[in-house]
Amino acid sequence: MQKNRQTTIIDIAKQLGVSPSTVSRALHNHPSISAETKKNVLALAEKYSYQPNLLALSLLNKRTGIIGIVVPEITSYFFATVISGVQDMVSSAGYKLLICQSNESFEEEKKLLQDMALLRVDGVLISPTFRTKTFDHFDRLKSAGIPLVIFDRDCPHYKADKVLVDSYDGAYQAVEYLIKTGRHNIAHIAGPIAFPTFKQRLDGYLNAHYDNNIPIRSELIVYSDGFSSDYGVDAFVQLIARNKKLDALFAVNDAVAIGAMRVIRENGYRIPEDISVVGFDDESYAQYYFPPLSTVWQPVYELGMLSAKILLDHFASKELGERFRYEILKPELVIRESSISLS
Amino acid sequence: MQKNRQTTIIDIAKQLGVSPSTVSRALHNHPSISAETKKNVLALAEKYSYQPNLLALSLLNKRTGIIGIVVPEITSYFFATVISGVQDMVSSAGYKLLICQSNESFEEEKKLLQDMALLRVDGVLISPTFRTKTFDHFDRLKSAGIPLVIFDRDCPHYKADKVLVDSYDGAYQAVEYLIKTGRHNIAHIAGPIAFPTFKQRLDGYLNAHYDNNIPIRSELIVYSDGFSSDYGVDAFVQLIARNKKLDALFAVNDAVAIGAMRVIRENGYRIPEDISVVGFDDESYAQYYFPPLSTVWQPVYELGMLSAKILLDHFASKELGERFRYEILKPELVIRESSISLS
DNA sequence: GATACAAGCGCAAAGGTTTGCGTAAAGGGA
DNA sequence: TCCCTTTACGCAAACCTTTGCGCTTGTATC
Numbered sequence: 001m002q003k004n005r006q007t008t009i010i011d012i013a014k015q016l017g018v019s020p021s022t023v024s025r026a027l028h029n030h031p032s033i034s035a036e037t038k039k040n041v042l043a044l045a046e047k048y049s050y051q052p053n054l055l056a057l058s059l060l061n062k063r064t065g066i067i068g069i070v071v072p073e074i075t076s077y078f079f080a081t082v083i084s085g086v087q088d089m090v091s092s093a094g095y096k097l098l099i100c101q102s103n104e105s106f107e108e109e110k111k112l113l114q115d116m117a118l119l120r121v122d123g124v125l126i127s128p129t130f131r132t133k134t135f136d137h138f139d140r141l142k143s144a145g146i147p148l149v150i151f152d153r154d155c156p157h158y159k160a161d162k163v164l165v166d167s168y169d170g171a172y173q174a175v176e177y178l179i180k181t182g183r184h185n186i187a188h189i190a191g192p193i194a195f196p197t198f199k200q201r202l203d204g205y206l207n208a209h210y211d212n213n214i215p216i217r218s219e220l221i222v223y224s225d226g227f228s229s230d231y232g233v234d235a236f237v238q239l240i241a242r243n244k245k246l247d248a249l250f251a252v253n254d255a256v257a258i259g260a261m262r263v264i265r266e267n268g269y270r271i272p273e274d275i276s277v278v279g280f281d282d283e284s285y286a287q288y289y290f291p292p293l294s295t296v297w298q299p300v301y302e303l304g305m306l307s308a309k310i311l312l313d314h315f316a317s318k319e320l321g322e323r324f325r326y327e328i329l330k331p332e333l334v335i336r337e338s339s340i341s342l343s
Numbered sequence: 344m345q346k347n348r349q350t351t352i353i354d355i356a357k358q359l360g361v362s363p364s365t366v367s368r369a370l371h372n373h374p375s376i377s378a379e380t381k382k383n384v385l386a387l388a389e390k391y392s393y394q395p396n397l398l399a400l401s402l403l404n405k406r407t408g409i410i411g412i413v414v415p416e417i418t419s420y421f422f423a424t425v426i427s428g429v430q431d432m433v434s435s436a437g438y439k440l441l442i443c444q445s446n447e448s449f450e451e452e453k454k455l456l457q458d459m460a461l462l463r464v465d466g467v468l469i470s471p472t473f474r475t476k477t478f479d480h481f482d483r484l485k486s487a488g489i490p491l492v493i494f495d496r497d498c499p500h501y502k503a504d505k506v507l508v509d510s511y512d513g514a515y516q517a518v519e520y521l522i523k524t525g526r527h528n529i530a531h532i533a534g535p536i537a538f539p540t541f542k543q544r545l546d547g548y549l550n551a552h553y554d555n556n557i558p559i560r561s562e563l564i565v566y567s568d569g570f571s572s573d574y575g576v577d578a579f580v581q582l583i584a585r586n587k588k589l590d591a592l593f594a595v596n597d598a599v600a601i602g603a604m605r606v607i608r609e610n611g612y613r614i615p616e617d618i619s620v621v622g623f624d625d626e627s628y629a630q631y632y633f634p635p636l637s638t639v640w641q642p643v644y645e646l647g648m649l650s651a652k653i654l655l656d657h658f659a660s661k662e663l664g665e666r667f668r669y670e671i672l673k674p675e676l677v678i679r680e681s682s683i684s685l686s
Numbered sequence: 687g688a689t690a691c692a693a694g695c696g697c698a699a700a701g702g703t704t705t706g707c708g709t710a711a712a713g714g715g716a
Numbered sequence: 717t718c719c720c721t722t723t724a725c726g727c728a729a730a731c732c733t734t735t736g737c738g739c740t741t742g743t744a745t746c
Contacts, residue, residue: 006460006487008702019726024704032724054461055407056702059398059731066441066462074426074442080418087417087444096458098409099417099442101430115439118397119409144349229631258631265633285626288572288601290608290633351732362696367734375694399732402701 007048016040058120067311068098068116069125070109072153077283078300079127082151085304086125093312095122106131113137117144123311127152130195147314149325151307154196161314161325163307167197167280170296170331171204174278175250177333179212182342183248183276187220189235189260191227191252198227201252201280219244227252232259240267247275247342254279254286254295261289261338276339292336299329350391359383401463410654411441411459412468413452415496420626421643422470425494428647429468436655438465449474456480460487466654470495473538490657492668494650497539504657504668506650510540510623513639513674514547517621518593520676522555525685526591526619530563532578532603534570534595541570544595544623562587570595575602583610590618590685597622597629597638604632604681619682635679642672 009027013020018037026033026041027050044050058064067090071079087097098121102109109129116124117140124146126138135158141148149161178186188205191198202221209216219242222235232251239246240263249264251257257279261271269275271291279286282297310325352370356363361380369376369384370393387393401407410433414422430440441464445452452472459467460483467489469481478501484491492504521529531548534541545564552559562585565578575594582589583606592607594600600622604614612618614634622629625640653668 009704010702020702021704021727022725024702025725028704034724037724051461053402053463053702055398055402055463056731057704059396059402059701060703062731064398074417074430075420075423077418080423083417084444096441096462097443098439100440101427118394119439120396120398229628255628258628262631262633283628285572285598285601285628285632288605289628290605352734353732363733364697364735365695368695371734375692377694380694396732399701400734402731403733405701 006053007050008053009050011048012041012044012050015044062120063122064120065095066098066119066121067095067123067125067308068100068112068119068121070100070102070112070116071127072102072104072129074099074101078152078281078298081300082127082304082307085301085306086308087304089305089308090312095312102129104129104131110137113141117141117146121146123147123149123314125149125151125307125311128155130192147311149307149311151303152197156196159324161310163303163310163325163327163329165298165303165329165331167200167331168204168207170280170298170333171201171250172208173204173331173333174280174294174296175205175208176212177335178248178250178276178278178339179208179214181276181339184214185217185220185244185246186248186250187222187239187246189222189224189232189239189249189251189256191256192225193223198252205250217244220246224252224256227256229255229259232256232261233263234259236260236263248339249275249277251277251279254281254283254293257293257295257338258289261293272338272340276342278333278339282334286334287336289338291338294336294339295334296331297334298331303329349396350393351396352393354391355384355387355393358387405463406465407463408438409441409462409464410438410466410468410651411443411455411462411464413443413445413455413459414470415445415447415472417442417444421495421624421641424643425470425647425650428644428649429651430647432648432651433655438655445472447472447474453480456484460484460489464489466490466492466657468492468494468650468654471498473535490654492650492654494646495540499539502667504653506646506653506668506670506672508641508646508672508674510543510674511547511550513623513641513676514544514593515551516547516674516676517623517637517639518548518551519555520678521591521593521619521621521682522551522557524619524682527557528560528563528587528589529591529593530565530582530589532565532567532575532582532592532594532599534599535568536566541595548593560587563589567595567599570599572598572602575599575604576606577602579603579606591682592618592620594620594622597624597626597636600636600638600681601632604636615681615683619685621676621682625677629677630679632681634681637679637682638677639674640677641674646672 009020009023013023023041026038069086090097100112102112106129124141138148151163154164190202193199193202206216222238224231224235249260251260257277261277264271264275271277279293279295282295286293286295306327352363352366356366366384369381412429433440443455445455449472467484481491494506497507533545536542536545549559565581567574567578592603594603600620604620607614607618614620622636622638625638629636629638649670
């Protein structure tokens with residue numbers, strides 16, 4: 001009997017010889033129910049450990065209490081930490097989190113958003129694929145009344161709530177620091193610059209040179225197709241092959257940096273004496289690397305919290321409002337032993 | 344009008360002057376609906392881009408198409424990768440994944456499982472908290488007809504489907520390898536051994552000594568309260584203070600290993616010449632570490648796939664059956680430059 | 687001309703909960 | 717005794733979809 005079915009409000013009603021509505025009101029402590037009846041209902045509810053059926057409630061209220069989040073990949077420190085921030089924020093507001101990864105596939109992203117619309121999630125947080133160039137699937141969600149917040153990866157020209165990190169500023173800080181420490185031959189391993197984030201880091205690198213009157217030597221820039229450690233290895237092998245003078249490296253991220261550092265060492269250069277290295281992201285292992293990696297820290301957890309907060313604000317002020325929030329968080333340079341002043 | 348509402352089967356029915364049931368059957372290509380009617384229905388459904396309401400369907404079918412997964416933390420390489428495996432498996436079967444983290448809090452774990460029961464997820468994958476000693480909340484789920492698969496972390500004496508990695512074997516392999524390479528004074532930084540996983544690694548360390556007739560020197564074992572890099576630092580500082588002869592280190596995981604390696608270097612020891620180091624987990628950065636870290640690889644992605652597979656099998660063969668699956672995956676030793684034969 | 691059969695569709699229930707409104711009984715005051 | 721008010725509860729709709737069963741036509745058969 002109790003095998004497969006949760007007890008419902010109807011079961012309790014039948015057993016007490018009252019109507020389901022009475023049971024519902026009793027459970028909600030409605031004034032027009034007698035103390036006697038309430039007592040009986042509560043007792044039975046307790047006995048069968050009654051739990052309301054959320055599906056029925058959702059159908060009725062048109063609210064599921066679920067927030068969806070779509071990230072390109074879940075296995076990176078960055079997104080996992082964002083999710084942590086989101087989780088903490090939404091769960092304290094009583095929401096559940098539906099996490100999905102698009103694996104950088106645009107088709108997958110469309111399908112996931114579609115699923116979320118069908119499930120009637122209350123809101124969606126998304127960090128779009130690098131391949132996302134059209135936004136019909138975003139609009140479909142909005143016109144279904146589901147608010148959307150974009151985080152980390154910008155969609156230029158698309159109007160929406162956004163929470164981003166100022167990659168340009170982070171890169172600028174890093175490169176200017178390298179310049180100030182006397183390094184004037186700074187290589188850069190850029191990520192795929194079709195991606196705004198990586199383009200911004202490249203721009204930061206370029207403008208820091210410009211503002212400090214250091215000529216840019218294009219032969220010190222490698223454009224990489226990816227941004228994992230393997231690409232860092234390949235990229236620095238190319239730099240070595242070019243046989244140009246260089247005394248510092250600014251890598252598009254930490255993973256690329258440590259890939260490059262292996263090649264640097266294997267070619268007999270010392271870090272940081274011969275070559276100062278600065279990464280980007282401040283991954284958890286960066287401080288324990290040898291030598292500990294100078295890098296650009298991003299307020300990742302805060303990024304998640306803030307994105308979630310904006311979504312929650314939407315729920316509070318029912319209006320979809322034409323004003324979009326646009327928040328830019330500032331990264332911070334963290335100096336460790338992989339970089340040092342040229343003496 | 345189209346502002347906030349998805350079009351329903353009823354809207355279409357009204358507009359066509361037929362009943363909702365006819366529309367439903369038309370959409371499902373039921374034989375007893377005329378081609379004419381079908382055409383009209385399909386046309387309208389297309390026009391309004393009708394999507395069935397999954398909540399109503401779930402309520403009807405008692406199936407949500409959602410699988411829940413609870414992990415202690417999402418920001419670790421290990422669990423993030425497991426989730427990837429699970430995701431790939433379940434999404435190809437048409438299920439959606441609800442991911443939650445318990446933050447190693449038993450209360451949180453109970454609450455999450457509770458939520459999942461309320462949401463009527465179709466099944467649950469869980470890697471329990473280290474503090475999970477009672478299993479009523481698991482039983483509650485099962486008696487609600489929701490199948491449960493436990494992965495990675497064992498709950499001794501609790502009967503359930505389980506997918507585990509043989510930590511004992513991994514540790515044994517690692518330590519035996521160190522012994523065979525001539526290291527007979529092997530330190531071990533153990534994790535909190537109240538946790539079965541870490542206890543097993545310690546046992547592997549001990550038995551490898553025993554089987555190879557190497558005496559165990561208890562002064563070379565440090566029992567750590569945690570398992571992040573910081574604990575690795577502290578633990579090796581203790582070892583140094585004891586001032587005992589040692590020529591190798593087997594750390595409970597990679598994070599602890601790299602923490603310890605910093606201390607090793609700072610004290611003037613060479614890796615691997617003076618001290619061979621082996622970790623556990625094969626985190627993504629291990630191969631790029633300096634020197635590249637010898638470690639024990641675990642089939643993490645496969646772990647996720649298999650766990651999910653077992654859950655899916657449950658759905659297929661409706662029977663909850665008294666036979667529980669118990670799968671043990673084998674880890675593999677990966678030798679890199681942080682360890683070397685004593686010459 | 688009556689019967690059989692098929693095609694094509696609608697009714698209503700089921701899934702669980704909430705809530706506006708209606709109603710019955712009980713109590714009080716006149 | 718009558719009326720009004722309060723107390724305590726039930727009805728039914730609403731949320732949306734599926735499906736067994738039954739109903740109405742029209743056509744074919746003898």
